[in-house]
Amino acid sequence: MAYADPEIGGVRAAAYTVPTDRHSADGTLTWDATTIVVVRATGGGEEGIGWTYGPPACAAVVRDQLTSVVTGRPALDVPAALEAMVRAVRNAGRPGAVGYAISAVETALWDLKARVLGLPLYRLLGAVRDELPLYGSGGLTSYGDADLHEQLNRWVHEEGFGRVKIKIGESWGTRERRDLERVESARSVIGADAELFVDANGAYTAKQAIRVARGLDSAGVRWLEEPVSSQDLSGLRRVREGVAMDVAAGEYGCTVSCFQHMCAAEAVDCLQIDITRCGGVLEFLRVCAVAAAHGLDVSAHCAPYLHRHAAAAAPRLRHVEWFHDHVRIERWFFDGADKPRAGALPLDAQRPGHGVELREADAEPYRVA
Secondary structure (H helix, E strand, O other): OOOOOOEOOEEEEEEEEEEEEEEEEOOOOEEEEEEEEEEEEEEOOEEEEEEEEOOOHHHHHHHHHHHHHHOOOEOOOHHHHHHHHHHHOOOOOOOOHHHHHHHHHHHHHHHHHHHHHOOEHHHHHOOOOOEEEEEEEOOOOOOOHHHHHHHHHHHHHHOOOOEEEEEOOHHHHOOHHHHHHHHHHHHHHHOOOOEEEEEOOOOOOHHHHHHHHHHHHHOOEEEEEOOOOOOOHHHHHHHHHHOOOEEEEOOOOOOHHHHHHHHHOOOOOEEEEOOOOOOOHHHHHHHHHHHHHOOOEEEEOOOHHHHHHHHHOOOOEEEEEEEHHHHHHHHHHEEOOOOOEOOEEEOOOOOOEOOOEEOHHHHHHHEOO
């Protein structure tokens, strides 16, 4: 009997804006709400889900430019659907919100494919590991000492995280002394054994970052993220060559070539990839291959429950970011968002696809598009 190849029956998107649990800021941005754009794709009697974090306009891109491109295509041929979407947005420009929308659709299509085949996505992709090492990520520059200490203490001493990250570069790098004081305060809370990471969100100049890093060394900081803008590859390389800790960047990359340029410039020690921005599962794994070819580890940026299965299949994965803001939304909106165990996120062999289901009743009050 001939196999009936299911088609993608339809794609729909919705945007939900969720207030933060407190005023939030890093070195170069402040925000009081976060928008998650959720895409649902149907086919073969199943429904797949994917998402991104970006403006509500991402939902309009899905509706107006992407849905018609993928509808009717074979549900199992996700690479072809991705290529068709990339070609369709040529004049709209892929980087930014358009690329984020593509990522949401592509991840929904992988979820759909895995569900049609009755497999967890990591089994379909082929796993390298059965759990994902995490690092706790928060410590925003807007936090007072009490909030900072509570968050770090919970991660390290209550939940068993061996790595945590805080934000520095406050007010576009104009408060270096406070940055260093907060780093020393964080070290006093987490103790000597936990790894301490920092993220400047591109707030410093290259020379300034090297100067600040001398103070970071005394606190045993192991990871300096985006000391300068990710667009400044020569600046990243200068910082990398001038500091002891690992330099990381890449979270805003939307194309494989972007990551190739960063690797070729020898700008980072660890390449960050965001599946909600780079184009989805397939592009995430392609970037992992680029990093491996340059002898680099990778780290998954934010959205831990969307990264879970793709990161399980990634070579040279260092860790996945357990970002407070996204964790709060994903555990609120999705069934199947499992709790970490001793700083690692487990994989469930029984649930197909990404292993999560949208709780519509919880999400609907925050729908904006």
